[in-house]
Structures are given as structure tokens and as C-alpha cells.
Amino acid sequence: MAPQHHVPRDGDRRLSGHRERHGATTPRAPAPTADTVGRLVRSLTAGDGPAGAGPEVRPVTEGGEQCAWWVGGRHVLRLTRDQGAATRARRELRVRDLVRPLVGVAVPQSVAHGDWAVGLAYTLDTRLPGRSGATQAVSAVGEADLAALLTGLREVPVRQAESLGVPRAEPRSLEELRAAAERAAGQLAAEDEFDPANLAQLTADAAVQLAARTAAAVLVHHDLRGEHLVVSADGRVRGVVDWADAVLGDPAEDIAGLALSVGAPAAVRAATLAGYGARPCLRGLWLSRCDAVIRLADRLAGRDDSPLPPLRGQLRRAWESILLERVTELPGDD
Known part of the structure; x- marks a missing residue:
């Protein structure tokens, strides 16, 4: 069974009705280009893939608070585009570590995280197997x-x-x-x-x-x-x-x-x-x-x-x- 990690689209976000709106009115950075994402992935996964070219990278979604890209078959890269989303993304890493031993189900693990642009966070996460x-x-x-x-x-x-x-x-x-x-x-x-x-x-x-x-x-x-x-x-x-x-x-x-x-x-x-x-x-x-x-x-x-x-x-x-x-x-x- 192919692993999946589910990343919300813009329309999906409106279905929840519970989103925090911190930073919702702040300017958003342009979506990162494929070249920008490719360079970031190669820096995080040096040596992976054929001839050190890095794993295959495919876009999942663009727009909204985050952009997301599949990285090979085992990871997903998420990049935020405004300060509010970046704050939530950094906090999410801490929350996942807090709940992981308690909730009885798997929670994604970040294998790398940082800023892809000034003040804008990224995280490279494991993909969880399932649908x-x-x-x-x-x-x-x-x-x-x-x-x-x-x-x-x-x-x-x-x-x-x-x-x-x-x-x-x-x-x-x-x-x-x-x-x-x-x-x-x-x-x-x-x-x-x-x-x-x-x-x-x-x-x-x-x-x-x-x-x-x-x-x-x-x-x-x-x-x-x-x-x-x-x-x-x-x-x-x-x-x-x-x-x-x-x-x-x-x-x-x-x-x-x-x-x-x-x-x-x-x-x-x-x-x-x-x-x-x-x-x-x-x-x-x-x-x-x-x-x-x-x-x-x-x-x-x-x-x-x-x-x-x-x-x-x-x-x-x-x-x-x-x-x-x-x-x-x-x-x-x-």
C-alpha cells in the first residue's frame, strides 16, 4: 500500500471552520518555485537519488498558508508563506512531540526543519502509510x-x-x-x-x-x-x-x-x-x-x-x- 501524507488544499481549509486566523491578513510571500524547492531538498537529502541528484520532488498543492511537495516516497516538504503560518508550523513540531507518546496513533516526525526564506518556516516530515x-x-x-x-x-x-x-x-x-x-x-x-x-x-x-x-x-x-x-x-x-x-x-x-x-x-x-x-x-x-x-x-x-x-x-x-x-x-x- 502506497504511503500517504495528507496536506490540505485551500478549499479544504474552509471546511474545518476552526482555523486560527493569526497572520491571516499579513502579506504572503510568493509561492516558492520548483528551483527553490529543488535546491532546498538537495541540501536536506544530499546523496539521495541517482548520481546525487536528490529524490524526486513533486508539488502537492500551492497557495493558502502552506505549499507542499512530495519528496521521494517517504517524505513531504511543507513551506509556509506568511508569519502567522510560520508560527503555527514551528509550534506544531513541539505539539507533535508532546502528543506522540500519548495518543496511540502515529504522528509525523520532522526529519529537518528551519526557514526557507526570512521568517518563513519549512519542515520535512515523514509520510505515514495509509489512505x-x-x-x-x-x-x-x-x-x-x-x-x-x-x-x-x-x-x-x-x-x-x-x-x-x-x-x-x-x-x-x-x-x-x-x-x-x-x-x-x-x-x-x-x-x-x-x-x-x-x-x-x-x-x-x-x-x-x-x-x-x-x-x-x-x-x-x-x-x-x-x-x-x-x-x-x-x-x-x-x-x-x-x-x-x-x-x-x-x-x-x-x-x-x-x-x-x-x-x-x-x-x-x-x-x-x-x-x-x-x-x-x-x-x-x-x-x-x-x-x-x-x-x-x-x-x-x-x-x-x-x-x-x-x-x-x-x-x-x-x-x-x-x-x-x-x-x-x-x-x-x-
């Missing part, structure tokens, strides 16, 4: 892998993560998100894309009950899309990539990310295996459902140019039925 979770289904055993991931993230010492520069993120208001989703659902109904009656399950009182608890902040990957899950042919989750947006915050955000990526039932089962109770599971479920409705409405209204099929797939997966659908009385402590 993208966007194209490879996760099995029941893979759900246990996801549970180990969520368990490991909760075990990361908060103070240690803060010492590495991981920022805190305030929990989102589910009440505000619900109101936005109701408006978006009306737009989708006009396009025959969604039945607004589905949102009736999330009442105003339920949204209040599912408010996040700030004391429960843990390390959150914050972008658990399918493209960032590395899945083997038998459905095992073998790795997780792209830790640049990790924050200390609401664990329901990662449950929501999994609901959008692998489906609501699998996400809730994984979270339950990880020890999360009804409140964070339901909160994550409704975060994902509201997000999916809002993002698809934005796309159809021309406010976003993300590709439609992934957005429709997210909507379908987030609204898959689970046993724990309605908010009733929730226990006081999870």
Missing part, C-alpha cells in the same frame, strides 16, 4: 483507535501545552450557532437540500443545557477532518496529521470534527469509549450538525467556493441517526 480518511472508511476497530486518540489528548498536561505556546480557545456558543443554523436551514430548504424540521430537536433550552464547561478544557486537535486521518485498508486509524491548529479548549470540537469526518454514530461511540459522557457527546454532535448546515448554505449562497461534494458529505454524516438524539436531563458531572 486518507476522506476516502477510506473507518472500521469498528478504527473507532477504538479514535477513542485512544481522544483519551490521549485529554491526558496531555495543560500547563505543559501552555508552556509550548498552545493558545486557549473560548468555547463556541451553541445558542448563537443554533440561531445561525436555523437561518441557514431556511436557505437550504429553498434549494431542496435540507429539511429545517430536523433542527427542532435542538431546542433553545437544550442549547443552554449543552453549554461548554470552561473548566473541562483539554488539548484539542481542532481540525479532525477526514483528510487528516490516515487509515489502513482494514479501517484502522494509523495516524493523524496537521496539528498546526491545536488549542486548549472544548473537547466537543474534536467530537464534532469526527462526526463530520466518520459519521455521528462512530464519533459518539469513539467519544464514549474515551470516557466522555452525554453532555460533551451531544454538544459535539450538535456543533457538527449546525456547522454542516451553515457551511453548505454559505457555499450555495456564493459566500464560499469550497467544493460541494465534501460539504454535502459532511451534512450527511453529521445527521446520521444515533440512539442519543434528544437532550433530556444531563448528569451534573462528566
